Amino acid sequence: MTRLRAIFAALTLSITLVPASLRADQEGVTTFTLENGMDVVVVEDHRAPVVQHMVWYKAGSADEPVGSSGVAHFLEHLLFKATDTLADGELSSTVAANGGRDNAFTSYDYTAYFQRVAADRLELMMRMESDRMRNIRFTEENVATERRVIIEERNQRTENNPRALFGEQMNAAQYLNHRYGVPIIGWMHEMESLDKEDALGFYNTYYYPNNAILVVSGDVDPEEVKRLAETYYGAIPANPDLPERVRSAEPPQNAERRIIFRDPRVAQEYVSRSYLAPERDPGDQEAAAALTLLAEVLGGGQTSYMTEKLQFEEQKAVWSGAFYRGTSLDDTTFDVVIVPVPGLALEEAEEAMDAVLAQFLIDGVDEEQLDRIKYQLRASQIYQRDNVDGIARRYGAAMSVGLSVEDIQVWPDVLQAVTPEDIMEAARNVFDRDASVTGWLTRPISPEEISQ
Amino acid sequence: MTRLFLIIAIAFAAALPARADVEIEEVVSPGGITAWLVREPSIPFMAIELRFRGGASLDAPDTRGAINLMTSLLEEGAADLDARAFARAQESLAVSFGYDVGDDALSVSGTFLSENRDEAVELLRQSIIEPSFASEALERVREQVLTGLRSDAKDPDEIARRTFDAMAFGDHPYATDYSGTIESVTALSRDDMLAAHSAAFARDRLYVGVAGDITPEELGPLLDTLLGELPEIGAPMPEPAPVLIEGGTTVVEFETPQSVAIFGQRGIAQDDPDYFAAAVLNQVLGAGGFESRLMDEVRKKRGLTYGVYSYLAPQDYAATLQGQVASANESIAEAVSVIRDEWARAAAEGITLKELDAAKTYITGAYPLRFDGNGPIARIMVGMQMLGLPIDYIATRNDKVDAVTLEDVSRVAGELLDPENLHFVVVGQPVGLESSVAN
Numbered sequence: 001m002t003r004l005r006a007i008f009a010a011l012t013l014s015i016t017l018v019p020a021s022l023r024a025d026q027e028g029v030t031t032f033t034l035e036n037g038m039d040v041v042v043v044e045d046h047r048a049p050v051v052q053h054m055v056w057y058k059a060g061s062a063d064e065p066v067g068s069s070g071v072a073h074f075l076e077h078l079l080f081k082a083t084d085t086l087a088d089g090e091l092s093s094t095v096a097a098n099g100g101r102d103n104a105f106t107s108y109d110y111t112a113y114f115q116r117v118a119a120d121r122l123e124l125m126m127r128m129e130s131d132r133m134r135n136i137r138f139t140e141e142n143v144a145t146e147r148r149v150i151i152e153e154r155n156q157r158t159e160n161n162p163r164a165l166f167g168e169q170m171n172a173a174q175y176l177n178h179r180y181g182v183p184i185i186g187w188m189h190e191m192e193s194l195d196k197e198d199a200l201g202f203y204n205t206y207y208y209p210n211n212a213i214l215v216v217s218g219d220v221d222p223e224e225v226k227r228l229a230e231t232y233y234g235a236i237p238a239n240p241d242l243p244e245r246v247r248s249a250e251p252p253q254n255a256e257r258r259i260i261f262r263d264p265r266v267a268q269e270y271v272s273r274s275y276l277a278p279e280r281d282p283g284d285q286e287a288a289a290a291l292t293l294l295a296e297v298l299g300g301g302q303t304s305y306m307t308e309k310l311q312f313e314e315q316k317a318v319w320s321g322a323f324y325r326g327t328s329l330d331d332t333t334f335d336v337v338i339v340p341v342p343g344l345a346l347e348e349a350e351e352a353m354d355a356v357l358a359q360f361l362i363d364g365v366d367e368e369q370l371d372r373i374k375y376q377l378r379a380s381q382i383y384q385r386d387n388v389d390g391i392a393r394r395y396g397a398a399m400s401v402g403l404s405v406e407d408i409q410v411w412p413d414v415l416q417a418v419t420p421e422d423i424m425e426a427a428r429n430v431f432d433r434d435a436s437v438t439g440w441l442t443r444p445i446s447p448e449e450i451s452q
Numbered sequence: 453m454t455r456l457f458l459i460i461a462i463a464f465a466a467a468l469p470a471r472a473d474v475e476i477e478e479v480v481s482p483g484g485i486t487a488w489l490v491r492e493p494s495i496p497f498m499a500i501e502l503r504f505r506g507g508a509s510l511d512a513p514d515t516r517g518a519i520n521l522m523t524s525l526l527e528e529g530a531a532d533l534d535a536r537a538f539a540r541a542q543e544s545l546a547v548s549f550g551y552d553v554g555d556d557a558l559s560v561s562g563t564f565l566s567e568n569r570d571e572a573v574e575l576l577r578q579s580i581i582e583p584s585f586a587s588e589a590l591e592r593v594r595e596q597v598l599t600g601l602r603s604d605a606k607d608p609d610e611i612a613r614r615t616f617d618a619m620a621f622g623d624h625p626y627a628t629d630y631s632g633t634i635e636s637v638t639a640l641s642r643d644d645m646l647a648a649h650s651a652a653f654a655r656d657r658l659y660v661g662v663a664g665d666i667t668p669e670e671l672g673p674l675l676d677t678l679l680g681e682l683p684e685i686g687a688p689m690p691e692p693a694p695v696l697i698e699g700g701t702t703v704v705e706f707e708t709p710q711s712v713a714i715f716g717q718r719g720i721a722q723d724d725p726d727y728f729a730a731a732v733l734n735q736v737l738g739a740g741g742f743e744s745r746l747m748d749e750v751r752k753k754r755g756l757t758y759g760v761y762s763y764l765a766p767q768d769y770a771a772t773l774q775g776q777v778a779s780a781n782e783s784i785a786e787a788v789s790v791i792r793d794e795w796a797r798a799a800a801e802g803i804t805l806k807e808l809d810a811a812k813t814y815i816t817g818a819y820p821l822r823f824d825g826n827g828p829i830a831r832i833m834v835g836m837q838m839l840g841l842p843i844d845y846i847a848t849r850n851d852k853v854d855a856v857t858l859e860d861v862s863r864v865a866g867e868l869l870d871p872e873n874l875h876f877v878v879v880g881q882p883v884g885l886e887s888s889v890a891n
Contacts, residue, residue, distance in 0.1 A: 047494065048823050080742070089752065092742040097810050099817015101741065116821055148755025155710035156758050156778050160608060264707065267606040268599050302539035311592065312536060318599050341595060372543040379546030379565055385495045386825045 027384075027391055030222040031405045034229060036238040037210030041395045041405075042225045043217035045388040051218035052389045053125040054114040055133070056396040058213070059206035061186070062108040062179035062247055062329070068198045070150065070186015073106040075199045077146045079113065080104075081138040083131045088142070091128045098124065108180055109329045110400035116389070119219040123228055130232040133207055143196045151192065154185050162263035166272070166441045173257045173437045174274050177248050178330060208239035213399045217392035245402075250276070250331060253435035262444045268318075269442045270339040271350045276435040279328040280398075282407055288326035289414045290426035291334055295324040296373050297365055297423060298357075299336060303372075305363075306336070309356045316344055316352045329401040334430045346440045361427060365420035377415055474823055476833060476843050479668045481675040487660035488833040488843065489671055492826055496566040498664025499826035502580075502679070503834045505657040507557040508630030509690045509769065512651075515644045516625075517632015521590075521597055522648035523553040526560075528589035530578035535589050538579070547572045549579065555626055556768040557838070558652050563827060566665045573678050580653065581681050585645040597637055604629070608712040608879040609776075615704055616714045616774075616877045624693035626770055654686030655679070661833030663826040693770035695719075699872050700889040701788070704879045711784035711880025712776075715791065717870045719764055719771035722839060728852050729860040730764060730773075730868055735811040736803045736861075737794065737869075738762025738775055743810070745798070749790050750777065756787040773868065785884035788876055799869035802862030816850040 028044035061072045082088045095102040100117030115125045138146075158164040168183050175181030185191070214233060216225050253276055280288040299306040299322025310317035319339040325332055336357070340349035384390055398408045477489045508519045527542075527549060528535040542549060545568050550561035560580060564572035604610035614629055621627035631637070658679065662671060695718045720730045738746040738761050746760045762775035779787040803811075823829050836845060878885055 047492070048820060050821050050824065089742065093810070096740060096743045096814050099814055099819075099821070101818070101821070118817060118820065145753070145755040149751055149758055152710070152756065152779060153758035155780055159709045160712070160778075265606050267603040301543070303536060303543060308536070315592075318595050339599065342598075369543075372540065376543060376546045382495060382497055382565060383548075383563065386497070386827075389824070 027381075028388065029391065029395070029405075029409075032226060034209065034234045036234060036236060038229070038233050039213045039399060040225065040229050041213065041215045041392070041399070042220060042222040043215070043388045043392045043395070044220065044222065045217065045385075046219050049119045049219050050116065051119040051122050051125075051216060051220055052114060052116045052392060053122060053129065054112055054215040054217075054392060054396055055129050056110050056112040056213040056215065056400050057206055058109070058211050058245065058400050058402075059111055059202070060107050060109040060400075061182065061184040063206065063245070064179065064182075064202065065198075068190060068194060068202075069182045070154075070184075070191040071194055071198045071202050072111055073185055074147070074150055074191070074194050075202050076104045076106045076111050076113075077150060078138045078142060078199055079132050079136055081136065081142045081146075083135040083137055085131055085135070086128060091132065094124070094128065100125075106184055107397075108184060110397065112396060112400075122216070122220060122225070123232075126228050126232040130236060133209065133212070133233070134236055136203060138196070138199070140196055143194075143199065147191070147194060150185065151188070154188060154191060157185065158183070159188075162261070162265045163441065165263065166261040166439060169259055169261055170272060170274055170437055170439045173259050173439075174276065174333060176250060176253065178250050179247055180330065180332075205243065208242060209233050209236045210238035211242055213396055215392045215396045217388040245329070247330060256433045257437045259437065259439045261439060261441050263441075264444055266441055266443050268339060269346055269440070270337060271346050271353065272335065272337045272439045272441070273353075274333040274335045274437050274439075275430050275432060277324065277332050277334040277430050279330065279332045279401075280326045280403060280407070280411075282403055285326075285407060285411060285414050286418075286422070287426060287429075289411070289418050290422040291324045291430060292326055292415060293370070293373060293418050294423050294426050294430070295322045295334065297369060298322040298360060298427075300373070303369060305360050305366075306338075306353070306356055309359070310338060310352060314352060316341060316349060320353070327397050327401055327403075346442060350438065350440075357431060361424070361431070365423050367420060370420060370423075374416055377412065381412060474829065474846060476846070477668055478843055479662075479671050479675070481672040481680075483676040483680045485655070485658070485660065485675040485679055487662050487671060487675055488837060489661075489666070489668060490663040490826075490829050490833070491665075491667065492663055492829075493665050495826075496665050497564060497826070498566070498569070498662060498666045499830045500562045501661045501827070501830035501834045502560040503659045503838060504558040504652055504654070504686075505556065505659070505768070505838060506652060506687065506689055507555055508553050509555050509625040510651045510687045511625060511630070511632075511648070514636075515632075515640060515648070516628055516636045517597070517630070518640055518644045518648040519558065519652050520553050520631050521594060521637060521640055522583075522585070522645045522652070523551050523558055524593050524597065525585055525589055525645060526551045526579045526583050528593055529584040529586050531582045531584075533578070534584070534586065535592075538575075541575055545572050545575065547575065549576060551579075553630065553652075555630060559834075561827065561831075569666075569674075573674055577678050577681075580678070583649065585642050585649075587642065590640075590642060590645065594637060594640065597631060598634060601631055601634055601637065604631075608706055608708055608710075611704055611706060612712050612714040612877050612879045615702060615879070616716060616875075619702065619875070619877070620695060620697050620716065620772065621770060622694045622696055624769065625690060626693045626767065650683065651687035653682055654684060655682045656685045657689075658682070659834045659837040661830040661837070663829040663833070690769055695770050695772060697772070697873060697875050698889065699875060701876045701878060701885055701887060703882060703885055703887045704877065705881065706879045708880055709781060710778050711781050711878050711882045712778045713784060713788060713876050713878045714774060714776050715788075715874060715876045716765075716772050716774035717874045719766060719773040720864075720868055721771045722766040726860070726864045726867075727766070729856045729864040731815065732808065732811045732853070732856050733798070733803065733861050733865050733868070734762055734764050734773070735815060736807045737798050740811070740814065743814075745794050746775070746777075746791060749794055750779075750787050754786070754790065756783050756790070760787070760791070781881045782883050784878060784880065784882045788878070788885065792871060792874065795869055795874055796871040798865050799871055800866075802858070802865045805858055808856070808858050808861060812853055812856065816853050819850070
């Protein structure tokens with residue numbers, strides 16, 4: 001049923017102390033910071049002669065200036081153009097000619113670039129990636145062509161997909177003042193007017209070593225990574241004028257919002273609800289841990305509370321689920337979804353879902369279920385060791401939103417310490433209809449309905 | 453799209469590395485079941501991949517979608533566990549089981565900890581050998597499949613793929629989607645599930661790959677416990693499919709701002725001596741991510757699309773060469789025209805020496821990157837077995853790629869690429885494109 005989860009899921013994305021001898025923790029992780037402020041994470045795995053090299057910038061779509069939505073992602077595309085020493089496209093073709101793959105991604109809070117290649121090519125990757133941190137040289141022609149590409153990307157991801165359009169409207173209604181209400185890829189009318197100055201403005205504000213994290217995973221020696229990082233990234237001066245990362249904050253949310261999105265391309269109607277929710281904060285991850293487990297208990301799988309009630313007992317849902325994405329710089333959302341069985345109106349589906357949420361607040365957490373979830377979380381730490389690139393991405397994303405290495409390393413223990421009472425308190429706090437958006441994805445009203 | 457990903461994965465499994473340091477052992481169980489094993493004792497878990505050849509193409513014509521629905525029901529109750537009890541048992545053991553089916557194979561994947569391996573294997577055995585197909589689960593999962601089919605009917609990518617397959621494969625199962633239709637799935641019964649189960653699961657079509665924390669001595673008995681009760685033979689394999697693609701364009705009207713196109717022509721079988729030359733050709737033409745000619749011409753130079761790709765699709769019963777592109781309704785005609793030009797140019801002129809060298813370096817160098825975990829290694833090993841490759845193939849494969857010459861690729865480009873019979877299916881409201889047949 002992963003397929004249905006994929007279809008109906010809320011759309012989610014994307015120390016100056018240098019010890020004399022670097023020592024890895026149990027996940028094979030070593031961290032240090034270059035003198036110019038660039039953080040470095042190394043995740044060792046010597047089973048295959050492969051390395052993944054990533055640079056994460058603490059700059060995403062939510063850091064964009066008002067009026068130029070999509071510029072973070074647009075700049076990401078333009079970073080594959082020429083530099084002083086690389087021709088247009090040469091970075092990617094060099095990676096490919098070395099048998100590697102490269103790509104990049106943009107989210108609300110970060111933009112990241114990566115290559116996966118044979119381990120003995122790490123230095124070449126660092127030389128090229130560090131080059132484009134400060135030396136990009138794209139032309140007006142590059143800008144014009146690449147703007148067409150991102151518009152086609154928006155067409156493909158969003159305009160051609162009513163669920164994506166609906167998700168954008170949900171987010172826009174959820175955030176009254178914060179940039180999380182603006183899509184990462186940008187609003188079409190603003191994308192169409194993005195220009196070279198917009199892209200360079202973002203680049204020259206944020207693309208500096210003291211705003212970046214280097215994450216290297218695979219068959220590497222931390223000492224060697226440190227030597228190379230000092231050579232290539234350490235030589236780049238920090239930006240002393242890096243702006244403080246403060247976004248426009250949400251005012252108190254005092255009004256329940258409801259949206260109805262109608263599109264003839266909708267095949268399956270459903271109801272989605274998002275609630276404003278706290279995120280993981282440095283040194284203060286307990287509330288986020290409780291919400292993480294609440295999402296699992298309530299709607300994480302076949303034995304979750306919503307699935308039991310809505311699919312098995314009442315048989316009102318083809319599918320239901322709960323989602324929470326705690327790794328975020330500012331307030332995030334907790335989402336619930338119900339996809340009704342044929343013949344059940346969205347109004348009735350919403351009522352059924354609300355009745356189940358209300359009953360959950362009375363019934364509380366099934367402790368056996370919670371034990372199973374915690375055991376799975378412990379097991380996942382074993383399974384994750386088989387995928388160091390996954391560990392690398394986890395560090396990159398978490399450090400990009402300001403979490404420390406310690407926050408990341410204690411997170412599994414914070415999750416294990418969550419009690420049923422913590423989960424119920426988190427549920428009571430988050431299920432605040434005044435801070436929620438309820439959305440119906442449905443088809444246009446037919447002529448007969450209008451005439452009635 | 454599930455199907456194409458599977459095909460691409462299989463195609464890549466034939467292409468191997470400079471220095472993938474993977475040692476495969478063949479293990480034959482006391483009961484006679486063969487598995488390929490890569491030992492990896494450093495992390496206390498293992499991954500097992502089972503593949504049963506035939507897959508959804510073994511559907512009887514009047515019960516299309518039966519094998520797909522049956523596969524979805526395997527985790528919905530087995531032996532004396534109902535769906536919820538089975539799910540709780542999986543969670544209690546922290547196992548991950550996956551059940552998937554495609555045109556050519558049904559696959560079962562298991563990942564489980566060393567500390568509870570025996571219990572995990574018993575649970576997996578129950579789902580394969582003793583699935584319940586209880587009526588409650590059948591109705592519930594049937595509705596999920598129907599929901600997916602209704603979504604597909606309004607998804608331009610799916611509409612394009614189905615239109616192309618229907619045109620290309622005559623009355624072969626490949627011509628229709630393995631999920632079935634609203635009508636066929638609605639009509640499926642529990643008896644159809646039992647029939648689908650005995651058609652698809654048998655030892656005469658089984659391939660096994662295992663990677664992780666287990667020794668050959670432990671694996672033998674495990675295989676007999678897990679799979680020893682399977683019947684010897686299943687349903688007869690399908691016949692080869694005709695490939696009926698002719699040139700031209702098929703437009704399917706669909707109200708959406710961006711048109712989606714699938715294009716294709718006859719392809720080349722994986723056991724063809726020219727397959728590697730064709731793989732190099734395709735790498736240059738459309739497979740190479742940012743680097744391919746299609747990406748360069750359609751995206752980088754003209755900004756007409758976010759992505760354009762071509763791929764060899766050597767399925768068990770038909771080989772095609774296909775591609776995909778999406779562009780705004782106003783610009784899709786230009787994208788199609790550029791792709792047609794590139795197809796003709798490659799057919800007439802082949803590729804350059806520089807392109808040949810870059811493609812070979814990429815194909816040979818990319819191989820070790822795929823061995824990135826127990827699950828991927830287990831899957832690569834079943835792929836190799838299904839292609840009939842020798843167990844030491846990994847060590848020799850890059851020599852075969854490196855042996856491809858410019859003359860080989862130019863000759864294969866002339867023989868394989870067929871601009872006259874390259875057909876485009878375009879879904880959307882394309883400006884300046886109409887349905888047509890080849891001249």
